[in-house]
Amino acid sequence: MPSVAAGGEAIKPLLEVNRLAVDFHVHGTRVPAIRDLSFRLMPGETLALVGESGSGKTVSSQAIMGILPKAAQISAGEILFTPEGGKTVDIAQLDPDSDEMFHIRGNRISLIFQEPMVSLSPMHSIGNQIREAMLLHRDVDRREATRATIEMLRLVGFPNPGEAINAYPFELSGGLRQRAMIAMALICHPSLLIADEPTTALDVTVQAQILQLIKSLQKELGMAVLLITHDLGVVANMADSVVVMYHGEVTERGSATALFRAPQHPYLKALFSAVPHFDMQAGERLRPIREISHDFEHFSRLRAPWTEEQKAAGPHLRIRGLSKRFTQRDGSWFGTRPQAANPAVENVDLDIACGECFGLVGESGCGKTTLSKMLMRAVTPDNGTITYNDHGRMVDLLGLNPEQLRAFRPKMQVVFQDPYSALNPRMTVLNILCEPLAIHGLGSQAEQQERAKELMALVGLDPRFLNRYPHSFSGGQRQRISIARALALEPELVIFDEPVSALDVSVQAQILNLLKDLQKELGLTYLFISHNLAVVDYVAERIGVMCRGELVEVGQREQIFRNPRHPYTRALLAAVPYPDLDRPLDFALLEEGRHNEPSRWEPPFRRHPDQPSEFMEIEPRHLVRITPQGDPLRSLTS
Amino acid sequence: MGPYILRRLLIMIPTLVVISFIIFVIIQLPPGDYLETYIAELESQGEWVDPQQIRMLREQYGLDEPFLQQYWTWATGMLHGDFGYSFEYGLPVTEVVGDRVFLTTLISICTILFTWMVAFPIGMYSATHQYSWGDYGLTLIGFLGLATPNFLLALVMLYFANVTFGTSIGGLMDPQYLEADWSWAKFKSVLEHLWIPVVVIGTSGTAAMIRRLRANLLDELHKPYVVTARAKGVPPFKLLCKYPLRVALNFFIADIGNMLPSIISGAEIVAVVLSLPTTGPILIAALQSQDMYLAGSFLMFLAILTVVGVLVSDIALALLDPRIRLQGGASR
Numbered sequence: 001m002p003s004v005a006a007g008g009e010a011i012k013p014l015l016e017v018n019r020l021a022v023d024f025h026v027h028g029t030r031v032p033a034i035r036d037l038s039f040r041l042m043p044g045e046t047l048a049l050v051g052e053s054g055s056g057k058t059v060s061s062q063a064i065m066g067i068l069p070k071a072a073q074i075s076a077g078e079i080l081f082t083p084e085g086g087k088t089v090d091i092a093q094l095d096p097d098s099d100e101m102f103h104i105r106g107n108r109i110s111l112i113f114q115e116p117m118v119s120l121s122p123m124h125s126i127g128n129q130i131r132e133a134m135l136l137h138r139d140v141d142r143r144e145a146t147r148a149t150i151e152m153l154r155l156v157g158f159p160n161p162g163e164a165i166n167a168y169p170f171e172l173s174g175g176l177r178q179r180a181m182i183a184m185a186l187i188c189h190p191s192l193l194i195a196d197e198p199t200t201a202l203d204v205t206v207q208a209q210i211l212q213l214i215k216s217l218q219k220e221l222g223m224a225v226l227l228i229t230h231d232l233g234v235v236a237n238m239a240d241s242v243v244v245m246y247h248g249e250v251t252e253r254g255s256a257t258a259l260f261r262a263p264q265h266p267y268l269k270a271l272f273s274a275v276p277h278f279d280m281q282a283g284e285r286l287r288p289i290r291e292i293s294h295d296f297e298h299f300s301r302l303r304a305p306w307t308e309e310q311k312a313a314g315p316h317l318r319i320r321g322l323s324k325r326f327t328q329r330d331g332s333w334f335g336t337r338p339q340a341a342n343p344a345v346e347n348v349d350l351d352i353a354c355g356e357c358f359g360l361v362g363e364s365g366c367g368k369t370t371l372s373k374m375l376m377r378a379v380t381p382d383n384g385t386i387t388y389n390d391h392g393r394m395v396d397l398l399g400l401n402p403e404q405l406r407a408f409r410p411k412m413q414v415v416f417q418d419p420y421s422a423l424n425p426r427m428t429v430l431n432i433l434c435e436p437l438a439i440h441g442l443g444s445q446a447e448q449q450e451r452a453k454e455l456m457a458l459v460g461l462d463p464r465f466l467n468r469y470p471h472s473f474s475g476g477q478r479q480r481i482s483i484a485r486a487l488a489l490e491p492e493l494v495i496f497d498e499p500v501s502a503l504d505v506s507v508q509a510q511i512l513n514l515l516k517d518l519q520k521e522l523g524l525t526y527l528f529i530s531h532n533l534a535v536v537d538y539v540a541e542r543i544g545v546m547c548r549g550e551l552v553e554v555g556q557r558e559q560i561f562r563n564p565r566h567p568y569t570r571a572l573l574a575a576v577p578y579p580d581l582d583r584p585l586d587f588a589l590l591e592e593g594r595h596n597e598p599s600r601w602e603p604p605f606r607r608h609p610d611q612p613s614e615f616m617e618i619e620p621r622h623l624v625r626i627t628p629q630g631d632p633l634r635s636l637t638s
Numbered sequence: 639m640g641p642y643i644l645r646r647l648l649i650m651i652p653t654l655v656v657i658s659f660i661i662f663v664i665i666q667l668p669p670g671d672y673l674e675t676y677i678a679e680l681e682s683q684g685e686w687v688d689p690q691q692i693r694m695l696r697e698q699y700g701l702d703e704p705f706l707q708q709y710w711t712w713a714t715g716m717l718h719g720d721f722g723y724s725f726e727y728g729l730p731v732t733e734v735v736g737d738r739v740f741l742t743t744l745i746s747i748c749t750i751l752f753t754w755m756v757a758f759p760i761g762m763y764s765a766t767h768q769y770s771w772g773d774y775g776l777t778l779i780g781f782l783g784l785a786t787p788n789f790l791l792a793l794v795m796l797y798f799a800n801v802t803f804g805t806s807i808g809g810l811m812d813p814q815y816l817e818a819d820w821s822w823a824k825f826k827s828v829l830e831h832l833w834i835p836v837v838v839i840g841t842s843g844t845a846a847m848i849r850r851l852r853a854n855l856l857d858e859l860h861k862p863y864v865v866t867a868r869a870k871g872v873p874p875f876k877l878l879c880k881y882p883l884r885v886a887l888n889f890f891i892a893d894i895g896n897m898l899p900s901i902i903s904g905a906e907i908v909a910v911v912l913s914l915p916t917t918g919p920i921l922i923a924a925l926q927s928q929d930m931y932l933a934g935s936f937l938m939f940l941a942i943l944t945v946v947g948v949l950v951s952d953i954a955l956a957l958l959d960p961r962i963r964l965q966g967g968a969s970r
Contacts, residue, residue, distance in 0.1 A: 121884075124884075129867075184866075
């Protein structure tokens with residue numbers, strides 16, 4: 001039934017996909033990627049395509065753009081595209097190399113991707129790449145195109161568009177890169193923008209800014225948006241209607257209101273309960289779409305529980321005054337000369353108690369990872385001490401000589417973000433799991449293999465998979481292998497550096513539950529680093545918020561989430577999109593970069609470089625960094 | 639950029655000094671000197687040599703002087719264009735080498751151009767049509783080129799060039815031009831002969847380059863930035879040249895520094911087979927007879943080519959790739 005405009009004449013949908021099917025031809029067999037996909041998108045509207053990786057979301061967008069990989073083919077259905085004032089074309093019937101298709105691509109329909117770093121050519125300035133789209137589709141000369149590019153850069157929020165035009169992608173931050181991508185997609189004023197996970201790789205605060213930008217540009221240019229995402233929080237904030245995909249098929253479709261108020265299909269319901277959110281009750285568990293079971297008996301028997309006396313000796317990890325500055329190299333006449341140093345980590349004091357999970361939160365570049373590397377002694381700090389409680393004996397980590405350090409290594413292990421690059425693709429899982437044991441000369445080969453089997457069971461993987469290579473596992477399974485490898489040496493403290501950021505929501509719930517269980521069963525201490533506050537809220541007992549290398553707020557989980565005091569913490573919390581239509585993002589709170597600019601925080605938090613600051617305890621065990629000046633205490637304790 | 643190039647130029651000076659010293663040491667390493675080899679040769683032919691005359695020659699050439707003194711004379715001589723004296727030819731080195739350096743450089747540059755002109759289109763075709771019949775066919779030819787010994791190819795080509803085009807066998811020009819001054823006719827004759835060594839020397843390099851370009855391009859073709867450009871509506875050929883090829887180029891630019899000397903030294907045997915008036919055969923002969931100044935000057939010539947080649951490729955890389963130009967690394 002066509003919609004009817006005010007004048008009474010029928011408006012055609014901008015994009016109408018009817019019973020679309022796409023197959024991949026792999027080794028002579030046909031693998032369906034999409035079956036029977038239908039939806040319609042009206043001009044100016046936003047439609048969200050929701051699903052896990054492998055559900056066919058991206059293939060749908062490629063089919064609409066006519067840029068399917070060679071192995072893929074549209075086997076049935078039609079993609080009807082009706083630009084404003086134009087006639088309807090069926091993209092499914094068009095030759096992808098035809099002039100007509102080139103006219104649509106990048107002009108009528110354009111695309112932005114997830115990873116703004118790799119989606120822009122590193123060899124060309126962003127001005128060159130943006131202008132190219134204009135020169136291809138509009139009959140303009142270079143000067144005019146350059147002027148339009150500068151105008152577009154201003155529109156997407158570049159502070160200094162005249163200079164930015166000559167910048168290269170690697171000189172820009174992730175958020176600015178994504179803005180450049182958006183400028184490139186929108187310079188020809190397309191009637192449809194396909195945004196494929198546009199904010200997944202970005203910090204929450206930047207994500208909120210980009211979402212707001214897309215929304216305001218959509219209104220200004222009157223275009224429709226096809227939003228592809230797995231984040232229901234983003235969907236709730238952006239979409240008018242939603243299509244949920246699972247294994248290439250539509251499981252549910254409808255207006256955003258209908259779907260959020262009353263999800264029907266079990267898959268969508270499961271998706272909702274797999275996402276951690278701030279309203280969870282204490283002790284409430286996430287329900288992953290596919291539950292895994294694991295066997296920890298053997299490992300928990302190995303562990304000697306800590307006595308009270310050992311715990312009384314001190315916190316598991318005590319960090320005092322830890323600082324690190326990275327120096328920029330500057331090519332000069334002979335050799336290099338150190339340049340002005342930027343503090344990566346500045347004067348961090350932190351205690352992590354035995355058996356607790358400490359969550360460290362902050363945007364990218366705030367020094368979280370540098371801090372973890374210093375704890376692992378992969379980076380040498382400039383100042384400060386790290387003391388480790390080794391069953392009642394306090395060890396000065398920075399004072400260990402190489403021999404002692406080697407003997408110490410098994411006690412502290414790390415799990416990284418990207419399960420794809422953290423495992424050597426040329427080693428079998430058996431080799432990967434035995435390697436730490438072999439390095440430390442633990443046990444005979446037979447014992448090591450036995451241990452590898454137990455480790456697989458510990459993370460809920462079938463020990464029969466030991467002879468496989470990492471590429472035959474999914475992202476979640478690989479992350480479990482990484483966890484098993486970290487646990488091979490029976491560490492007592494494990495550092496997790498963004499362990500679930502690269503995973504789908506459903507898999508994320510699996511891993512988070514596994515981590516929580518292992519901590520309890522094996523009595524481990526965790527340092528859990530993440531930029532996702534909801535995830536930290538789910539796993540951590542105590543939380544530290546980092547900004548520009550400094551801890552700005554530390555407290556119990558409830559204290560941070562129910563009573564955030566520092567403006568930076570508040571901004572981070574405000575930027576998290578809720579999968580709830582009644583709690584839209586408050587974009588005003590996140591005005592351009594104000595949240596992470598210490599000189600623009602409201603007093604008493606306002607800081608200027610080199611100004612002294614101190615922690616103030618505003619309630620028991622809840623510390624906030626302030627600048628002592630005037631009489632700030634009254635405003636805080638009120 | 640300016641200070642960078644200046645710095646690199648300054649660093650070249652000590653590099654070349656060290657290289658010249660090592661070259662001199664290596665040339666002097668075999669026992670004896672040119673005169674001893676010469677005497678031995680004469681005696682084997684039953685001739686008698688006057689010891690008085692030998693002593694005189696020794697003195698004249700400074701062969702009795704201490705090693706460092708000899709090196710100093712040679713090295714400082716080179717600075718004002720005096721490369722020493724070739725015993726074998728009885729002429730100053732510059733006169734022996736003369737035209738040969740020019741012809742060697744000509745052949746080398748032509749070979750590099752030939753390699754690129756053939757390898758780039760084929761590599762680009764192979765990469766964009768992976769696993770097609772065209773790709774397989776070109777790959778087969780490429781492997782044949784890699785596997786065929788250069789000298790064999792040289793003989794075959796000489797034969798066919800002579801039979802089909804009537805080109806005279808061997809050399810880089812028809813015999814009547816050998817002693818003649820440069821003229822249009824001589825130049826034409828050189829061009830007529832030039833393509834055989836260029837094809838022969840370039841073949842294996844071309845085949846290797848096709849394989850590397852194909853592999854490099856295949857890595858780049860599916861990167862997201864290429865998909866972005868496709869989604870922007872860039873036509874296929876422009877897309878290929880502007881984005882993935884540009885990134886894949888880095889490798890070849892970085893290779894220029896190695897290519898110059900390897901073409902020159904790799905071409906020596908071919909040069910003997912084709913009896914080309916290039917530097918290769920002379921170098922081999924000079925090394926055999928311990929004609930030390932001649933050999934040393936040749937090796938210096940190769941070293942300078944390498945150092946200049948590396949500099950050229952580094953500057954070209956910095957011009958081409960903004961990441962190299964603009965990114966400073968952080969130190970630990």
